[in-house]
Amino acid sequence: MYSPAAKAVAEKLGLKMGRANLEEFADTLLALAKTDRNILAVTSDSRGSGKLGPFGQALPQQIVEVGIAEQNLVGIAAGLGSCGKNVFAVSPACFLTARSLEQIKNDICYSDHPVTLVGISAGVSYGALGTTHHSLHDFAVLRAINNLTVVAPADNFEAREAVRAAAAATSPVYLRFGKAPLYTLPGAETAPFTLGAARTLRPGRDVAFLATGETVVHALLAAAHLEATAGLACRVVSFPTVKPLDTAAVLAAARECRAVVTAEEHLVAGGFGEAVAGVIAQAGVGTRFRIVGIPDEYTVTGSQADIFRHYGLTMEGLAATASALLARP
């Protein structure tokens, strides 16, 4: 995932390699469920890929299998949720947010059951498996559904806090987790986690990197790289919550920094960057602005790292985008 140069920057920043957010999710959910028998994990032949094997062994009465049937997964989750169960419906994000989109819209969000939808192996976690297994549309379709909080944690800290927040939420939540180990970013001591709130990980007024999910670390590395190589002070803001968007953090960046670069593991169309752009444009703030995401083309395949590199979602790619943006007349 990281070039030798990026690893060196991470080391200089003191970032420690953590584990996959998926594993953090599974352990956090298990710990919560051990003290709350109302919590249920509902899976669609996905307990292995969801790292829920230990959950199933420890709490067999609190895991429900529906088979390879994502529509049924979400419908059953709605029924369980309607009876007061605290449901985590777990399925690969690519299937959960496409095949069962109508169930998400109607059975969960419109009917207002506080179910947590957990999209596992999200984005291009299954990068080599092709477009069938990519979820590069989920922000776009879920942003367009009322009564849903959309969350893409950047590291193990955000993942753990997001699971706890979702368990306590009184309205539907979508959580998006990847399967690759992640660096652990500055945590609660730097910025607390609250649903709906952005987290400023690094101050600065040259370029603002506004990023979500597993691209945040690359933005942080890019900021450190630009400081070391060009003397730029770049702000890095993590947006674990894509919807509702922390508009104050967006506007502060647009007003206070010389340029804004957004980053996401998602198609540019309908994604996080376009949401940010909408906030900036409607506030009438003029700024140099660039969205880095997956373009509307046949998506290249390979590892998540390959795809990130291909589309410039790396330290080097984001730093180059920021530099070019600042250099623009």
Next chain:
Amino acid sequence: MPTDRDLALKSLRYRRSILRWIKHAGAGHTGGSLSCVDILNVLYNRILRVSPATAADPLRDRYIQSKGHSVEALFVVLADRGFFPESDLGTLCGYDSAYVGHPTRHVAGVEQNTGALGHGLPIAVGTALAAKLDGAAFRAFTLLGDGELAEGSNWEGALAGAHYKLDNLTAIIDCNTLQITGRTKDVMNHEPLADKWAAFGWAVRTVDGHDFAALTAALEKPLQPGKPSCVIARTTKGKGVSFMEDVGKWHHGVPNDDEFARANAELDAAIAALTGGAA
């Protein structure tokens, strides 16, 4: 417990109300509401352990109307059961009304927002499963249209209902044999229907969906321990109004003034015949 004659009288009055509010709104799913209203009558007046007083009781029975478009029948029956005044239906399909053209939980007594087909059964499976997980005695019922059975999600739910041995779950098929395009058997044939549900592991009974005693017998308890129940209710679309019966255009036809008067005359005459004159 109301008698069959009581229910017959209620159904005639329900039909009159369904037509009244559809006419008033200028929109509605007339044929399907008339085909399923006898089923709703039996459910809400004889079977379901739910009332306005117990509407939030975790142990209440749940009814989820998968064929959400027949919302007028549901609203009229809920109003009769005291969930809200029937006069509220004067806003049916109106601006900012809670009484939308499909069920929503903004209306007292409605358990689930439905309207897109193929959703009710999986939700009812989850509901019945919640009861089983808690060792609670409540039952879950869902009403599906026969045309709706072309939605694949129903068959995902059918698998799960049998897999989890949900004998507290009953799926009722309002088998009126017509859908918007024509005969269900011509649009997408689902027969032999009873064999299909039986093959999926359900206990199946086929009844006359306008026969209160037969419906009651099929619904009053699970058909077989350890299996979910499927009650195939053979019905007539547009039932109760001679010129609407089994005629496709009444799927969402709204009666004009003359048709409305003729329909009411028929229903009033039937009420008079039952009551010996009093409408």
